[in-house]
Amino acid sequence: MRKKAVIVVIVLIFITLSILGDRYFNRSADSNTYSGTIEGTEIPVQPELGGRVVELLVSEGQVIKTGDIIAKLDDSQAKISLDIAKSQQTQAQAKLNDLLGGARAEEIRRLEHVVTQAKANLSALEPNLKFEEDNLANNQKLYESGAISKQVVDAHVNKLATLKAQYQGAQASVNAAQASLDQAQAGYTQPTIQAQKAAVDIAVQSVKTAELGLSKLIIKSPASGQVLYQNVELGQVVNPGTTLATILDPNDLWIKIYIPGAKLSQIKMGGTVSIAADSYPDKTFKGQIQYISTQSEFTPKNVQTKEERTTTVYAVKITITEGKDQLKAGMPADVTLE
Numbered sequence: 001m002r003k004k005a006v007i008v009v010i011v012l013i014f015i016t017l018s019i020l021g022d023r024y025f026n027r028s029a030d031s032n033t034y035s036g037t038i039e040g041t042e043i044p045v046q047p048e049l050g051g052r053v054v055e056l057l058v059s060e061g062q063v064i065k066t067g068d069i070i071a072k073l074d075d076s077q078a079k080i081s082l083d084i085a086k087s088q089q090t091q092a093q094a095k096l097n098d099l100l101g102g103a104r105a106e107e108i109r110r111l112e113h114v115v116t117q118a119k120a121n122l123s124a125l126e127p128n129l130k131f132e133e134d135n136l137a138n139n140q141k142l143y144e145s146g147a148i149s150k151q152v153v154d155a156h157v158n159k160l161a162t163l164k165a166q167y168q169g170a171q172a173s174v175n176a177a178q179a180s181l182d183q184a185q186a187g188y189t190q191p192t193i194q195a196q197k198a199a200v201d202i203a204v205q206s207v208k209t210a211e212l213g214l215s216k217l218i219i220k221s222p223a224s225g226q227v228l229y230q231n232v233e234l235g236q237v238v239n240p241g242t243t244l245a246t247i248l249d250p251n252d253l254w255i256k257i258y259i260p261g262a263k264l265s266q267i268k269m270g271g272t273v274s275i276a277a278d279s280y281p282d283k284t285f286k287g288q289i290q291y292i293s294t295q296s297e298f299t300p301k302n303v304q305t306k307e308e309r310t311t312t313v314y315a316v317k318i319t320i321t322e323g324k325d326q327l328k329a330g331m332p333a334d335v336t337l338e
Contacts (some may be wrong), residue, residue: 023099024257031336032093032263032266032336033334033335033336033337034257034258034259034334034335034336034337035046035257035328035331035332035333035334035335036255036256036257036299036318036332036333036334036335037255037268037330037331037332037333038253038254038255038277038320038327038328038329038330038331038333039253039255039329039330040051040218040225040248040249040250040252040253040254040329041248041249041252041254042228042246042247042248042249043222043223043225043246043247043248043249044245044246044247045070045219045221045222045243045244045245045246045247046240046241046242046243046244047071047073047216047219047238047240047241047242047244048240048241049073049213049216049217049240050073050223050237050238050239050240050242051073051075051217051237051238052073052074052235052236052237052238052304053072053073053232053233053234053235053236053237053238053244054072054073054074054234054235055069055071055072055234056070056230056232056233056234057069057070057071058070058071058227058230058245059227059230060227060228060229060230061226061227062226062227063225063226063227064221064224064225064226064227064247065221065224066221066222066223067220067221068220068221069218069219069220069221070116070219070220070221070244070245071219071232071244071245072218072219073090073215073217073218073219073238074217075198075214075217078210078213078214078217079214081210081213082207082210082211082213082214084210085203085206085207085210086207086208086210088203088206088259089200089203089204089206089207089323091203092196092199092202092203093203093308095199096193096196096197096199096200098192099192099193099196102238102241107184108184108185110249111177111180111181111184112181114177114180114181115174115177115178115181116165118170118173118174118176118177119174121170121173122167122170122171122173122174125163125166125167125170126167128163129160129163129164132159132160132163133160135156135159136153136156136157139152139153139156140153158213168229171187212292219244221247222247223249224249224251225247225248225249225250226247226248226250227245227246227247227248228245228246228247228248229246230244230245231243231244231245231246232244233243233244248329250324250328250329251324252319253319253320253324253327253329254288254290254317254318254319254320255275255317255320255335256315256316256318256320257315257316257318257335258297258313258314258315259313259314259316259318260312261296261312261313261314264292264314266337267289267292267316267337268289268297269289269290269291269292270288271289271337271338272284272286272287272288272289272338273287273288273289273318273335273336273337273338274335274336274338275285275299275318275320275323275327275333275334275335275336276333276336277327277331277332277334277336278328278331278332278333279326279327279328279331279333280323280326281284281328283323285321285322285323285326285327286320286321286322286323287318287319287320287321287335288318288319288321289316289317289318289319290317290318290319291315291316291317292314292315292316292317293314293315293316294314295314295315296313296314296338297312297313297314299317301311
């Protein structure tokens, strides 16, 4: 009697496993109904820049909207970079304004003083130069008459050469000072102004780049949905591309079922199906075939007979087109092909 009871239990277990196994592999020999689990699209929230997480503003299970702040990263360095960029822009713009407005009055007065001083230095050298030229002429006559030696004449020649070099240097200083004054009074040349305008444009772009970098340290939700996972902790240092949180999109629900290869001819892309969920036993919902895999799954290693080939299955993705406000990710459901 005890042995018979054990046999009955084993048979029941075998039957149960067979039923569950058939449901797991989504196959039904007598109908076009296949089982699956409703799933939703998971959206990872990832920063473009790295840094330390200083604020976490969502928690698992929270419903959020597009644009809601998920987290904030440390922005102290980014703010410094922005301040530097703004300062450089201010300096570049001030220099451009100065070029466009002409030289400042005090700069012109300074250059006028430089010209006056250079001319005064030149004027001071002129009498000495004239005196030494006359003196050398007299010494040459005395040398020709034998009154003085050649060494005396050579000394005067060297002295006059030195004085002429000083005079030429003073004349060059006058010319340079006058040129600077003329440029200041006439204004700067067009190439100089254009170069400074380019410097201002570069500074403006640097400010925009710094502002963009600062804004990217505030991580916002790319979509509305429910926070499925919080993947980091407060104070954690993250790299660019690290998943901070995972959002489940409730408006993009779908089911994946597996169809035997022998029944692929009964379905087509865009085809309509009926969906029944255990949570709503008296209702059915519509779905649409979005994807049919071209690769088989659960295929035996050695397929020899036609019966064995029927165990080959193909993944089919069904998009839920109605009942999204009732159906939820994680619900078991049955899909019936129409």
